[in-house]
Amino acid sequence: MGLFYEKALRPIFFRMDPELAHDRACAAMRLLSSMRGVCSGMARYNQNYIKPVKLFGLDFPNRVGLAAGMDKNGEFPNAAAAFGFGHVEIGTVTPAAQPGNPRPRLFRFPDEGAVVNRMGFNNHGSEAIAERLVRTFPRGKRLIPLGVNIGKGKATSLEQAVEDYLLCFRRLASQADYFTINVSSPNTSGLRDLQSAEYLDHLLQSLQVENTKLAKKLGHAPHPLLLKIAPDLNYREIDFVLEKLLQHAFSGIVATNTTIERPGGIGAEEKGGLSGLPLQAKSTAIINYIHKATGGRLPIIGVGGVDSVESAGAKLDAGAQLVQIYTSWIYRGPFHAATLARALKTREEDWI
Ligand SMILES: Cc1cc2nc3c(=O)[nH]c(=O)nc-3n(C[C@H](O)[C@H](O)[C@H](O)COP(=O)(O)O)c2cc1C
Numbered sequence: 094m095g096l097f098y099e100k101a102l103r104p105i106f107f108r109m110d111p112e113l114a115h116d117r118a119c120a121a122m123r124l125l126s127s128m129r130g131v132c133s134g135m136a137r138y139n140q141n142y143i144k145p146v147k148l149f150g151l152d153f154p155n156r157v158g159l160a161a162g163m164d165k166n167g168e169f170p171n172a173a174a175a176f177g178f179g180h181v182e183i184g185t186v187t188p189a190a191q192p193g194n195p196r197p198r199l200f201r202f203p204d205e206g207a208v209v210n211r212m213g214f215n216n217h218g219s220e221a222i223a224e225r226l227v228r229t230f231p232r233g234k235r236l237i238p239l240g241v242n243i244g245k246g247k248a249t250s251l252e253q254a255v256e257d258y259l260l261c262f263r264r265l266a267s268q269a270d271y272f273t274i275n276v277s278s279p280n281t282s283g284l285r286d287l288q289s290a291e292y293l294d295h296l297l298q299s300l301q302v303e304n305t306k307l308a309k310k311l312g313h314a315p316h317p318l319l320l321k322i323a324p325d326l327n328y329r330e331i332d333f334v335l336e337k338l339l340q341h342a343f344s345g346i347v348a349t350n351t352t353i354e355r356p357g358g359i360g361a362e363e364k365g366g367l368s369g370l371p372l373q374a375k376s377t378a379i380i381n382y383i384h385k386a387t388g389g390r391l392p393i394i395g396v397g398g399v400d401s402v403e404s405a406g407a408k409l410d411a412g413a414q415l416v417q418i419y420t421s422w423i424y425r426g427p428f429h430a431a432t433l434a435r436a437l438k439t440r441e442e443d444w445i
Pocket residue numbers: 160161162163165184185199208210212214242275278321349350351368369370372396397398399417418419420421
């Protein structure tokens with residue numbers, strides 16, 4: 094199937110403007126997602142190949158998830174499950190709907206297996222997305238866990254940012270299986286400063302206090318909270334982030350978002366975040382560092398340039414428990430997640 098996509102479908106998609114191709118793919122995913130019976134049948138078929146993982150109290154049918162940014166509005170989690178993803182992270186969701194940056198804002202670099210984007214958190218807003226999830230992907234009837242990745246609105250100052258995260262948290266808490274706090278997109282001005290000493294402590298503490306309060310009120314366990322970091326932090330900055338995550342009892346870390354660096358000059362002509370193969374080694378090195386620095390106490394979702402069983406395996410060997418993909422799905426097609434999950438299972442069995 095992968096070969097069919099690469100030989101027959103990809104050339105058609107790649108003749109289109111990248112965002113138009115993305116919109117068409119999303120439309121197809123939405124259509125499939127609306128056929129719930131078909132999705133559960135496909136998901137069950139794909140789950141014949143996979144190996145469950147228990148992490149932060151959740152059951153993940155396999156180790157390969159869909160990274161944030163593909164399903165920004167929670168429109169096709171059923172289809173993601175159908176294509177063999179073991180979890181889906183929707184968003185980034187901001188409090189209110191916003192259009193994102195002007196187009197063009199998405200660029201492919203096929204020879205390098207890379208993409209540059211400067212989307213700027215285009216999304217339907219927390220209220221509409223929460224309402225959609227209740228209707229189409231209700232808790233208790235899910236085939237895979239749902240992560241909700243949240244961020245601040247474009248116009249919100251860094252001083253007010255905490256309120257945006259809290260608002261998204263409250264609005265989506267009844268639907269999220271876990272939350273990822275995104276402080277690492279390069280496409281919302283100043284957002285990455287939230288990783289610094291000036292803002293991070295207050296942000297993490299406020300969210301965890303709110304999380305505990307809500308859990309007590311509703312009589313359930315607190316939500317797993319994760320933080321998604323940039324690959325452009327230095328090791329001193331990463332140490333600070335790790336200290337704060339452990340201090341505030343965060344459940345894990347998503348490493349990493351896209352990079353603003355341009356290794357080998359790839360994508361240098363476009364502003365934004367670079368993803369795909371040029372990010373692979375860097376994100377793996379960061380995962381390795383986090384794992385060693387925390388003695389494995391902080392679960393890691395590894396993301397950045399995962400395109401094969403070898404690159405997924407390298408992230409797991411470095412200390413990640415789960416991996417996510419985005420860019421390789423564009424290059425390898427819809428069956429890539431199932432292929433990877435199956436290959437990872439075989440790899441684990443070979444180790445035993
Ligand atoms: C077009 C595009 C949009 C993205 N949007 C988001 C986003 O809204 N929030 C987020 O946390 N990450 C976003 N990402 C980053 C991915 O989730 C992922 O961290 C990054 O692309 C590295 O993984 P990859 O090399 O498998 O693509 C986006 C990536 C791409 C390519």
